[in-house]
Amino acid sequence: MKAGIVGLPNVGKSTLFNCLSNAKAQSANFPFCTIEPNIGVVNVPDNRLQKLEELVQPERVLPATVDIVDIAGLVKGASKGEGLGNKFLGNIRETDAILHVLRCFENDNIVHVDVTIDPIRDKETIDMELQLRDLESVEKRLDRVGRAAKTGDKEAQKEVVVLNKLKSGLEAGISVRAIDLSNDERKEHVNHLQLITDKPVMYVCNVDEASAVTGNEYVEQVKKAVAHENAEVIFLAVATEADINELEDYEERQLFLDDLGLDEPGSSKLIRGAYRLLDLQTYFTAGKKEVRAWTIPVGSTAPQAAGVIHTDFEKGFIRAEVIKYDDYVSYGSEAKVKEAGKMGIEGKDYIVQDGDVMHFRFNV
Numbered sequence: 001m002k003a004g005i006v007g008l009p010n011v012g013k014s015t016l017f018n019c020l021s022n023a024k025a026q027s028a029n030f031p032f033c034t035i036e037p038n039i040g041v042v043n044v045p046d047n048r049l050q051k052l053e054e055l056v057q058p059e060r061v062l063p064a065t066v067d068i069v070d071i072a073g074l075v076k077g078a079s080k081g082e083g084l085g086n087k088f089l090g091n092i093r094e095t096d097a098i099l100h101v102l103r104c105f106e107n108d109n110i111v112h113v114d115v116t117i118d119p120i121r122d123k124e125t126i127d128m129e130l131q132l133r134d135l136e137s138v139e140k141r142l143d144r145v146g147r148a149a150k151t152g153d154k155e156a157q158k159e160v161v162v163l164n165k166l167k168s169g170l171e172a173g174i175s176v177r178a179i180d181l182s183n184d185e186r187k188e189h190v191n192h193l194q195l196i197t198d199k200p201v202m203y204v205c206n207v208d209e210a211s212a213v214t215g216n217e218y219v220e221q222v223k224k225a226v227a228h229e230n231a232e233v234i235f236l237a238v239a240t241e242a243d244i245n246e247l248e249d250y251e252e253r254q255l256f257l258d259d260l261g262l263d264e265p266g267s268s269k270l271i272r273g274a275y276r277l278l279d280l281q282t283y284f285t286a287g288k289k290e291v292r293a294w295t296i297p298v299g300s301t302a303p304q305a306a307g308v309i310h311t312d313f314e315k316g317f318i319r320a321e322v323i324k325y326d327d328y329v330s331y332g333s334e335a336k337v338k339e340a341g342k343m344g345i346e347g348k349d350y351i352v353q354d355g356d357v358m359h360f361r362f363n364v
Helices: 013-020 047-056 085-093 119-150 154-171 183-193 217-225 238-246 250-260 266-277 302-309 311-315 325-331 334-339
Strands: 002-006 038-043 060-062 065-070 097-103 201-206 232-236 280-286 290-297 317-323 344-346 357-362
Touching (some): 002 013, 002 085, 013 038, 013 065, 013 097, 013 238, 047 325, 085 119, 097 119, 097 266, 119 154, 119 183, 119 217, 154 183, 201 217, 217 232, 238 250, 238 266, 302 311, 311 317, 317 325, 325 334
Parallel strands (some): 002 097, 060 290, 201 232
Antiparallel strands (some): 038 065, 280 290, 317 344, 317 357
């Protein structure tokens, strides 16, 4: 699962990418510094994993991960091929969620493609280009399905109704995710189109160091502007996060954070937010060889969760032995949980819950 970092040139996308991953994307003070998308595999911070490590004392610990993609900056006219428009739009279509970086700080030494600082204008520039590309896709689909509808095809007629709703909304400057559609309409006629503005979005307000704890007026403007979108908004001082990230010593990092008044790096909150945005959750396996966090979509059944480890686990699934994380911590070990009768034996219909500690029985 991939979350793509998007935004205008020079708003801090590549610097943010470097904060989130071990990869070092080129970051410089000129537009289109990023041309080819950079991909980083980012660990999801999770204190539960550390606690399980303390209790189990395994040989190794493996956290959950999410892919973060740093995509070239978009400019006005991208939907018509301006800048790196076509390339950008192709890259963002391949992601599952959008991290939209907005510049919410003043700094005369860092150029802005539109000279002045206005995150709402910047957001609308990006939105418009993405909406125009989606409108093009919808119109092409409408032309094709419309011909079938005229022959009396009932399903095509239903789809035409939904496509016209999409067309009207996009023409009015409304992203697909905010258009009023039923769940059935989205499932049957929208999801398969893979429209860019239908992807879940998190707005990342890049602020200066002085605003790292409380945010600023720009952040409040963004929150107000996206209130109808059901989108997440977070703020962090990307340049400061980059400085923190350069410190190899954990205690030095903690002192830096304490001086700023932060309890953890903002990048950690962003990664967890991206994980939620992708509708993902974590379950754990815990043994002497390995304590590991596994990533699954919310709503996964026990066999589906087992299949993440190996397809044979899903095919030959018999049952799952499940310990709730809180019970594992409360009793201190798998053996004591069993003694207390707190281990659940679950079948194929069990819906895995975030934080479950699981062991699978299977037969191939």
